[in-house]
Amino acid sequence: MTGLPRTELLPGHPVARARDVDEAHEAVTRTYLPHRLEVLDRAIGLDMRLNAVRVGAVTAGYLRYGSAVRLGTVDAGDYHVNIPVAGRCEQRCGSGEPVFAGPGRAAVFMPGHPADLRWEAACAQLCLMIDRHELELELRRQLGRPLGERLRFTTTMDLGTPAARSWLEVLALLEREADRPGGITHHPAAATHLQSLVITGLLLAQPNNYSDHLHAPAALAPPRALRRAVELIEDDPGRPWTSGTLAREAAVSVRSLQEGFQRWFGLPPMAYLRDVRLTRVQGELAAADPAGTTIAAVAARWGFLHAGRFATAYRRKFGVLPSETLHGRHAAASGHRARRWPDAACRVRV
Helix, strand or coil: CCCCCCCCCCCCCEEEEECCHHHHHHHHHHHCCCEEEEECCCCCCCCEEEEEEEECCEEEEEEECCCCEEEEECCCCCEEEEEEEECCEEEEECCCCCEEEECCEEEEECCCCCEEEEECCCCEEEEEEECHHHHHHHHHHHHCCCCCCCCCECCEEECCCHHHHHHHHHHHHHHHHHCCCCCHHHCHHHHHHHHHHHHHHHHHHCCECCHHHHHCCCCCCCHHHHHHHHHHHHHCCCCCCCHHHHHHHHCCCHHHHHHHHHHHHCCCHHHHHHHHHHHHHHHHHHHCCHHHCCHHHHHHHCCCCCHHHHHHHHHHHHCCCHHHHHCCCCCCCCCCCEEECCCCCCEEEC
């Protein structure tokens, strides 16, 4: 139901294995934040497991205690989301109503409020911590303006909505790639994009006091902003661009930039960036010496880290496989064509 496996997550990133309360407390404090830990059933010994990975501003950890416990925290400094992958946990943010998290339901915690959690013995959760500054910065990018008030989420998360299911797929990707040798979380450009997907996905999936603005139709970015974004991509496609960083450089909101790209180019900014990168890969492979060149190395240099998906995208664009280009077979037309800008005074190659 959650899109995440009901087994131990992130096994390649162990932080602690503890039967001692003090050791378990210290590990969770070091990874997340200061808290109190109380074992509620002394007859069942503690068997704590914590695996965790950090991807930019996002900390993702698998946590279970193996015994019924109660946790209490001081006012949190960041945003947290706890997603049960087994069992149930009663969780409360500040003075709000308790969230009975379990299959299909997660709990969201805001900075500036204490938390109180009662874990069942069989409960295990994927615990996310998202840096407050980065989350609010992404929100400002999406809106294209300063925030009028602090971001507040609804504390109960319904994991069955289409938006939540899509977000869980992003988390599942993060979990898989973190444990894959050479996975995308180990590459700065891809990790930056994955962090952005996690943060933006939460903003769109979980109701909050800015949801009406986030889901309202966005104005098209003006031609000058689109030109600026295209110039940035064409001049430095290897940079770890996200829709947010492009929007900031173009001085528009993320949604305006996305609407503008979709209107004039028929694809979102990140798809445009991928298209440019594919063209750069094609150019390198066509000019390279097959004896001293590996396709994987060239693709990785341009941000393509999954061989199968890269080969599929390359063939769709050029009509041949990357290996055929490397060994001299002429590629099909790349699909670049002139696009008329709204002011008709400037053309751009796509």
